[in-house]
Amino acid sequence: MTQDTAHPGSVRPGGRTARVREAVLRAAGDLLVERGFATLDLAEVAARAEVGKTTVYRRWRTPAGLVADLLVDMAETSLPHSDTGSLRGDLLENARLVGKTLTDPRQSRLFRAVIAAATSDDTAAAALRAFYDTRLTEWSPCVTAAITRGDLPPETDPRAVLSAVSAPLYYRLLASGDPVDETAVSAAAEAAALAAEQGVFAVSTTKPTD
Template identity: 85%
Template sequence: MSQDTIDPDLAPGSVRPGGRTARVRAAVLRAAGDLLAETGYATLDLGEVAARAEVGKTTVYRRWRTPAGLVADLLVEMAETSLPHSDTGSLRGDLLENARLVGRTLTDPRQGRLFRAVIAAATSDDTAAAALRAFYDTRLAEWSPCVTAAIARGEIPPDTDPRAVLSAVSAPLYYRLLASGDPVDEAAVAAAATAAALAAEQGVFTRPTTQSAR
């Protein structure tokens, strides 16, 4: 199979194409992201995506098949292009940088609306839900070295769960975006990072130990 040929039996996001196919994918995902940010998931139409991306409608239907397939591949691209983790030399500093990255994303005029749309898709479609989980798995794996480095420095207990620490940073910020409507501002960002760091230092996020049978 040539580099620019797409196997229609492959799942969305499973191909890492080059050449013209890469340009088509970039254009389609950009158009899909724009439409999701503008009007949300409920009205996402593959034909409209194709028209905005200036590619053939059959190409979009053949490769991505459904709006959920587009969302899945969009999340793959977002994970691939996300910024790497920080290394400030301290857990509190690293978690603050993580919180600032989340805060900037959620307050960006396009990205904030896009994440709302993606989360809405995940609540109603299994494909989108699996893609969203994979996206966060990728981001948690990227930032986990910040926690393991803090363990090595003796800042936090050795059995601390990196995923639990990082989830504690982002969870209150997503709650503000999706539920309370409170601003995701610098004060909220700093509070989320500080609370997660303090909790980690106190052993709140240590993995439970398995008791031996007596």
């Protein structure tokens, strides 16, 4: 992306600009955790971050622009994928990372607020999709390595496997309210591994007949 087409504030800065970005994103995250997206106000973010209001409005433009850059920052600082040497081991580490995020007192509230923002704002929705695209791209080598070892069908879709790991954990956070504990984490990883081994996530390359 060029600076003109990137999400507001999402071009990685350096020096003083980096410090300003860090302060603003921390303040925005705090306010999202405290009150959610509906009342996120750029002037209040600027005051809490002790940054000039004009700077915040010029760089991030809208509350959705702040959410977008917050997601960029979260993607940039996310842990790299694991390499345990086995599909189950890698998927379990992925599930544990998701579970840790969703049970962290700050991060879980922040994700709720970001997801709420994405349901009502196209910019926030695009940023959320980009965040998960980054996460899936980072962890896909775990599945492709399993394919190379012959543990999975060649046509297996790595992103579908990884989505199957995280989906039940997000369901617990956002819908059922059931705990995102070690039992749930292990079950999510095992279920995804079993389904992948059975070819559930294999993408057919055969053209349908008439």
